[in-house]
Amino acid sequence: MTNFNMTRRNFGLLAAGAAAAATMPFSARAAGGSVVAATFPGNWEDGYRTVLTPLVKQAGFDLTVAPALAQDQLAKVMASPGNPPYDTLLMSPGQMATAIDNDLIQKIDPSKLKNWSMLDPAFQGEYGPTVTIEVNGIAYNPDLVPAPKGYRDLFENPAYKGKVSWTGFGSNTGVMAYSQIAKIFGTSATDMDAVFKLFKDNPEQIKGVVASTNHQMTLFQQGEIAVFMCSTGNVARLKSMGLKAEFVQPETGSPAAPVNIHLTKGSKNVEAAYAYMDAAISKAAQDQLKMPPREMFPTNMQVALTPGIEAFVKRDQLASMIYPDWASINKNRAEWIRKFDALVAG
Amino acid sequence: MKASGFPYVIPMLLLSVAFFATPLAVLIGFSFIGPDGLTLNNYGRFLGDAFNYRVLMNTAKLGLQTVASTTLLGIPIALLYWHSGKTARQVIIFLTLIPMLTSNVVRTFAWIVILGRQGPISETFVALGLAGQPFSLMSTELGLVLAMCQIDLPLIILPLIAILSRTPVQFTEAAQVSGAGPWRIFVTVLLPMMLPGLLAGWILVFASTSSSFVTQAVIGGARNVYVPQLIYREVGTLFDWSMASAIAVVLLLSTGILLVAMTMISRHRRLVGHA
Numbered sequence: 001m002t003n004f005n006m007t008r009r010n011f012g013l014l015a016a017g018a019a020a021a022a023t024m025p026f027s028a029r030a031a032g033g034s035v036v037a038a039t040f041p042g043n044w045e046d047g048y049r050t051v052l053t054p055l056v057k058q059a060g061f062d063l064t065v066a067p068a069l070a071q072d073q074l075a076k077v078m079a080s081p082g083n084p085p086y087d088t089l090l091m092s093p094g095q096m097a098t099a100i101d102n103d104l105i106q107k108i109d110p111s112k113l114k115n116w117s118m119l120d121p122a123f124q125g126e127y128g129p130t131v132t133i134e135v136n137g138i139a140y141n142p143d144l145v146p147a148p149k150g151y152r153d154l155f156e157n158p159a160y161k162g163k164v165s166w167t168g169f170g171s172n173t174g175v176m177a178y179s180q181i182a183k184i185f186g187t188s189a190t191d192m193d194a195v196f197k198l199f200k201d202n203p204e205q206i207k208g209v210v211a212s213t214n215h216q217m218t219l220f221q222q223g224e225i226a227v228f229m230c231s232t233g234n235v236a237r238l239k240s241m242g243l244k245a246e247f248v249q250p251e252t253g254s255p256a257a258p259v260n261i262h263l264t265k266g267s268k269n270v271e272a273a274y275a276y277m278d279a280a281i282s283k284a285a286q287d288q289l290k291m292p293p294r295e296m297f298p299t300n301m302q303v304a305l306t307p308g309i310e311a312f313v314k315r316d317q318l319a320s321m322i323y324p325d326w327a328s329i330n331k332n333r334a335e336w337i338r339k340f341d342a343l344v345a346g
Numbered sequence: 347m348k349a350s351g352f353p354y355v356i357p358m359l360l361l362s363v364a365f366f367a368t369p370l371a372v373l374i375g376f377s378f379i380g381p382d383g384l385t386l387n388n389y390g391r392f393l394g395d396a397f398n399y400r401v402l403m404n405t406a407k408l409g410l411q412t413v414a415s416t417t418l419l420g421i422p423i424a425l426l427y428w429h430s431g432k433t434a435r436q437v438i439i440f441l442t443l444i445p446m447l448t449s450n451v452v453r454t455f456a457w458i459v460i461l462g463r464q465g466p467i468s469e470t471f472v473a474l475g476l477a478g479q480p481f482s483l484m485s486t487e488l489g490l491v492l493a494m495c496q497i498d499l500p501l502i503i504l505p506l507i508a509i510l511s512r513t514p515v516q517f518t519e520a521a522q523v524s525g526a527g528p529w530r531i532f533v534t535v536l537l538p539m540m541l542p543g544l545l546a547g548w549i550l551v552f553a554s555t556s557s558s559f560v561t562q563a564v565i566g567g568a569r570n571v572y573v574p575q576l577i578y579r580e581v582g583t584l585f586d587w588s589m590a591s592a593i594a595v596v597l598l599l600s601t602g603i604l605l606v607a608m609t610m611i612s613r614h615r616r617l618v619g620h621a
Binding site: 167206222334 | 397401482568569571575579584587
């Protein structure tokens, strides 16, 4: 039998060799470099990894898709200023405003995007292109509850008692719904005291509060809840899994949020980041991302809507959607989060 | 002259300073920083809010409930192992370790199915006529303790098994011959013998439960709020790092006090049988 002897010198050489190997570039890497792009988890991560990776590769770059919720993306970039963990961020105007205030993202140079002119001018942001519009509403299980008319119905119709789930104010979907409920039951979109009172007067609604929309989708799958505030993408995903899920636009209008790609300040892979942005707004990518199970609303004007997306929203309806005042929301959000969490925890 | 062992400790010491002491010092330092410089305001805000105080108490309560339930389940399993033959012991070890090979996240999501309206607990109660209609244990403290108990059970069983496997079974036989009944044997022979293992298990279970963010958030829901969720909220949603640091320091201190109390109880002279 051979004896294996490891001397200190051998161990040192081995460790040095391993360290040197880790610094060597992999031959399979694209010559142009690599972009680390933050996307939302779930449908987004899956769609962007599948559809955009080959397109970015064609442009001569590698794409690493890193899933994180918009708030988490912000937290991570704030934690390492000057050395961001992502080259690009994916977020809605609420987080974008915070990112601008904290000097985390930079204005882009549209001349580096070949597909820029294919975007509707409303989607050509100075801090990055809009890649889709998330239209929000109410998801319900038609086997368990009737189609809700709107937010008021969820509080006043006994058919929904104990079957509705909500999220806290940290969730964009949640805060957009609460802004509408504040308008219905209070004096304005920021009158959250009316919302807190509503929940206090309806304790069965408080039982349905969970941490996130992803968590609600798991509970919906298990039949634990029958109604939750959602985006069209959430319902498309549930349907693709064979679940009975339908989307309702509330009678008071659908809140909507553009989703944008932003270039982080301090990114060391700017060219690769532009290649990724360009791929995300290209016809080739959006033609695939509009199909089930993603059903992302295409912002590229050359991409036709599918019947599935048109069932949710048409292009001419976009202007009539409700776009929340994120400046007001951001100003009050911390206080609302703390108050609502305390209310929910009893 | 015998050589000092200190040089051999230096690498570990350096690693501890670099990756434990320094981050901890940074965390503590951050907790004293406010918009206008050094301040105690973060601690004042946290401890001055009745809601936060209740969350802190609930976190300690959850830890103690899980320690108690894992102890009640873990001791019989460890004693069964002690009295078993070679094959049965291997089976017990295998069954104890198997859940640890699965991710905590996966186990937590499996509990959604078990605790849900259509889960086995609800269906069994309805089938036995103990409940009139299906019920859900999701977003309840009981459901969370059940899940934490299963997830953390190996942490108490393994130290107990380690202690018992070094102890001859004849100890109990000698006590029996001397006329001691089963309860007296358990209290005066087995319990003092198992205490070092129990103490290790309690510390592991308490630390794991009170910091288990995923299980607390998923099973406990938004109604059962614990300190790790508050820390996450401050960092990930409100971006208030100083407040998050202050909460983390309070959690560290309160957990430390409880662990010291547990250690003192387990070393009590009467408990360990030296009275």
